[in-house]
Amino acid sequence: MEILRSISELNQLRGPLFLAIGVFDGVHRGHQAVISTSARHAHSAEGTSVVVTFDPHPAKVLRPRNAPHLLTATQHKIALIRALGVSHLLIIEFNREFAATSPEDFVQRLVTHSKPLREICVGHEWSFGKDRRGNLDLLKKLGAHFDFNVVGIPPVMVHGAVVSSTAIRQAVEAGSLAKAAEMLGREYTILGAVTRGDQLGKKIGFPTANLSAHSEQFPPNGVYLAEAWFEGVLYHGVVNLGYRPTVTASKSQRLLEIHLLDFERDIYGEDLEVRFVRYLRPERKFDSVEALAQQIDVDVRQARELCAA
Numbered sequence: 001m002e003i004l005r006s007i008s009e010l011n012q013l014r015g016p017l018f019l020a021i022g023v024f025d026g027v028h029r030g031h032q033a034v035i036s037t038s039a040r041h042a043h044s045a046e047g048t049s050v051v052v053t054f055d056p057h058p059a060k061v062l063r064p065r066n067a068p069h070l071l072t073a074t075q076h077k078i079a080l081i082r083a084l085g086v087s088h089l090l091i092i093e094f095n096r097e098f099a100a101t102s103p104e105d106f107v108q109r110l111v112t113h114s115k116p117l118r119e120i121c122v123g124h125e126w127s128f129g130k131d132r133r134g135n136l137d138l139l140k141k142l143g144a145h146f147d148f149n150v151v152g153i154p155p156v157m158v159h160g161a162v163v164s165s166t167a168i169r170q171a172v173e174a175g176s177l178a179k180a181a182e183m184l185g186r187e188y189t190i191l192g193a194v195t196r197g198d199q200l201g202k203k204i205g206f207p208t209a210n211l212s213a214h215s216e217q218f219p220p221n222g223v224y225l226a227e228a229w230f231e232g233v234l235y236h237g238v239v240n241l242g243y244r245p246t247v248t249a250s251k252s253q254r255l256l257e258i259h260l261l262d263f264e265r266d267i268y269g270e271d272l273e274v275r276f277v278r279y280l281r282p283e284r285k286f287d288s289v290e291a292l293a294q295q296i297d298v299d300v301r302q303a304r305e306l307c308a309a
Helices: 007-012 029-044 058-062 074-083 103-113 136-146 165-173 177-184 289-308
Strands: 002-004 017-021 048-055 088-093 117-123 149-153 189-195 209-212 222-230 233-242 255-260 271-281
Touching (some): 002 007, 007 088, 007 103, 029 048, 029 149, 048 074, 136 149, 165 177, 209 271, 222 255, 222 289, 233 271, 233 289
Parallel strands (some): 002 088, 017 048, 017 117, 117 149
Antiparallel strands (some): 189 209, 189 271, 222 233, 222 271, 233 255
């Protein structure tokens, strides 16, 4: 997959261009419908399909204090879009300057640098441009003016509910991972870099990898049986998600630690993708580190039994 970093790079691609545009946080079933429709239309017209997205999430710039947790950080989103078979991805840097761009000017830039622009495909509620003034109706008017087609994908429904990033975040936060998976069209996972911690796990016989997530949405605190992918290989492990009350009094940061079963490699700085398979128990404070180690031993044995079953 070729990744473009500026709108001007569109002029390097063979036209006509078919653009699927959106934030695509989660790359869920609704997003997949937008991307696949655009790709299908491009194929039929012997054109080039391009997925267009933004980094960071616009809410991180426009309302940083109230921005939602992410379902997929940018690197994770790129991997998921690549897995859909997309050949070209344009990632536009979303900053204050770009946020001030009018919807008309944004579309004008896309038209100018496409040779030519044949179609824009978006979700039915997509908004864009300064003050989010752009919407599907305005996009259709601009399409008529600049001579390109506009396709608005209707909402995708699962069990009578509209699939949305917000609904998926709520499901994950509530621990309804099966519901989240139905809307995503895949299991919910978190992709993060392994960082060095205080080495407590190693000292008590259960070395852990601390995952530095990028403000992704976590499920409820607790201990989970988990799966983790490293360099394309699947491993099982035990995740502790929470504040580690036995060893710290602070609740300033939730930590995701995973003990990988039968794994001894040093992977600091590497990416690890984690899936929460089964909730084992709530996080709790133990009277001592020794008592904590004994409970972790129980957790690991339970995880191995579940894996064997």
